[in-house]
Amino acid sequence: MTEYKPDRPLSGAFRAVWRWHFYAGLLVLPFLMLMALTGALYLFADEIDGAVYRDLSRVAPRAAAASPDRWAASAEAGLGGAVANVLVPAGPGEAVRLTVNRPDGGKRTAFVDPHDAQLIGSTPFGGVMETVKQLHSLILLGPWANYVVEIVAGWAIILVATGLFLWWPRGRGVGVVAIKAGDPGRRPFWRDLHAVTGLYAGGVIAFLALTGMPWSAFWGDQYMAWVKDHGLGRPAAPSAASPFAHAEHRDAPAGVGWTMEGMVMPGPPAGPGRLSTVIATAERQGLARPWMVSIPSDPGLAWTVARQVRQVEDTRALYIDATTGAVRADIRYGQFGVGAKAFEWGIAVHQGTQYGWINRSVMLGGCIGIWLLAISGVMMWWKRRPPRLSKGRLGAPEAPPGPRVRAAVLGIVLPLAILFPLTGLSLIVALALERAVSLLRRRFAFT
Template identity: 65%
Template sequence: MSVPDNSMSNTAPSGNYRAVWRWHFYAGFLVLPFLMLMALTGGLYLFKAEIDDAVYRPMAAVEARGTPASPDRWVAAARVGTGGEVTNVMVPDRPDRAVQMTVRLPDDSRRIAFVDPYSAELKGVTAYVGLTETIKRLHSLEQFGPVMNLVVEIVAGWAIILLATGLFLWWPRKRAVGVTTLKATDPKRRPFWRDLHALTGLYAGGIILFLAVTGMPWSSVWGGQVLKAMNEAGLGRPQAPSAASSWAHAEHDDKPKGAGWALEHSGVTTDHQMAPPRLSLVIDRAEAMQLPRPYTVSIPASADRTFAVARQNERVQDSRTLYVDGTTGTLRGDIRYEQYGWGAKAFEWGIFTHQGTQYGQINRIIMLLGCIAVWVLAISGLIMWWKRRPARRGLSLGAPPAPGGLRARAAVLGIVIPLCLLYPLTGLSLLAALALDRLVARLVRPRPVAS
């Protein structure tokens, strides 16, 4: 959202108004490049199923025929063909699709193997980090290193600041009425881009706010701490089933794949058994329990842990994870949505909706519109800055002038302080931005002319 032209009012902007405008400018300057990347990759990831189908079709397509081979033969084919160990198996929901497996090689790298479920023949092997996985890592900034995931929380917090300050600037005051329709029609003039910027923020701001808030569970600091607090308070993952041993924190490949954000760090231990675990027993149990396909079977690295069989659902209420003893086929746990604490239910709902699957196609379209809106806001904001950029003045970025006094910044403080308390990394970045603002102000302060 953007500030209306001063011509719309007979009074000069107040100190609060100028302070909010200044921080709206800085917030956009700092995070819009990241938001544009995340919006682009997020918009692409909404079409993950279609992209994966197009990329992997030559290896994933099989001829549906007869009775499938034993799942143990699937694992053996992948192991022999790659020289690695299978860590999880995705059982497809279509009879004309290959079984997809994640394989860990001796050098600790990973591959994706496709096996014909009927002949147990290896159809192909591809990189573990494929196209959509790369898109996902770019979206979470993990592609640039694990430390960059910290930026996710900072960017999300500043995105909320952007929306809150934009709404303050748009809000009708005195005779200046917040724009609700595109009145300016000449793209060569700044008022057109100002109105487009304001309208996009006004009508799509709620979607962008939702995306920012529901993206927080993926941040390594805030998301991890919330998950820990929820579990300790009994509001997250369910308690251990009476038929199972104690829940244990999963490590590395023990982490159940596809079990959902609230359960992905949990596993169930089993009694030590002499017989080796068998995937066929686990899948037979999943089929007997009528677990809908597709589902992913996570194979534990240790024989004293259960297999986790997680439904690959698109709605939070369809979440279900089975824990099966791979040596006997005994069901150790059957965790369903109804057993989640309210905290896990809320966060899982936010994640499914964020990914555009909770409410079907309309959900995906709305999230896509939010991603497009981020780009419209960024481009229109850049054009506005370009049209009002100052003459060359050293380090000046053309930010709105800073008002004097703490009172003039009351509106800004009222917006940012609650967010900084909720998102600590955003607060730390705000302190850094304040220090930078003071430094720039000193460097560009006009010097008195010597007499």
């Protein structure tokens, strides 16, 4: 097996950074590939959902309209539970979707014809795209996996930073802007493909990783707490309304975005609430469809109606007294602080909705780039792997000791480890493991 020889000897700093680039890829590429695949699918959530549930989600448009209270009654009678939220569609040719909480603790999504209130059918909660979403967030692996999202995102940024360091020419013409080697059977081809893909997709990958941080249990919560403490987050409730409160999980409003997530508005109940009253108020307020109505189980809470938007500037949520129809609060994007605006904007771009098809295409390119980088990285390793992997060697690039070498690595990795603490903690674990493996290799004389 012929190994690629550079034009000039590689410096110790280069080999040290290369070593950590190798280990970073080894740690997170399986997770990144899963998240890239599911993220790419989620970019086409509307198209996939429409194709899978076409028979359930499409109805014959008619002038007649049944009372919204009948929609809820039909879903509850058919599925044997209580309606938690209602997605009112944009047009008369679409079914209403209602989330029903069942007595056994499960959830289902009911499809109801808005014209005659007939139950068309139901699916597991959220359907196929909910499964894709849970795979993307790794939550299917368990609650602990939410912390893995932050670790993976932090290491992805480290991969991009160290990759940029390795790509920098330094007088060498190694796949700088185009693939020069034409033989896929040789390592230089995969090296060039890896370098060029990283060059053009690296910025998008780093952006996806950074804007994915809001989904993390630690960093996302810390960021939102900092934004709130510095007056840069959600607005205060109107002076005439009750202050916002943090809801119990079952009463957290759906579809309100990350800034208003979990925010409810308590108030003295004037009587039993009605879905028809809330929807009539939303219509009078000129709230553009589609929107999500959240029905709290606590009768002392206002109902929430949130517009389902693609651009963050269209964000709007109404807090409505379900008995009288009075609007207690009307929250819009312009009222958010700069921190919350940046937060919401990053999420919208991450999901490919903010700037239309161009946005979606760029994010899709980043997802494809992750797979190309992973495949080309594995191929490069395979073509330079040690002849006997069983001797405790993975084929990681060797890095000579020295303060300059350590400075090169720490100068790139340490600031990111401080910015993302869970990534920093995983770095300490990785260093400890590397030290342990090195001691074992010396003890058992692996060569």
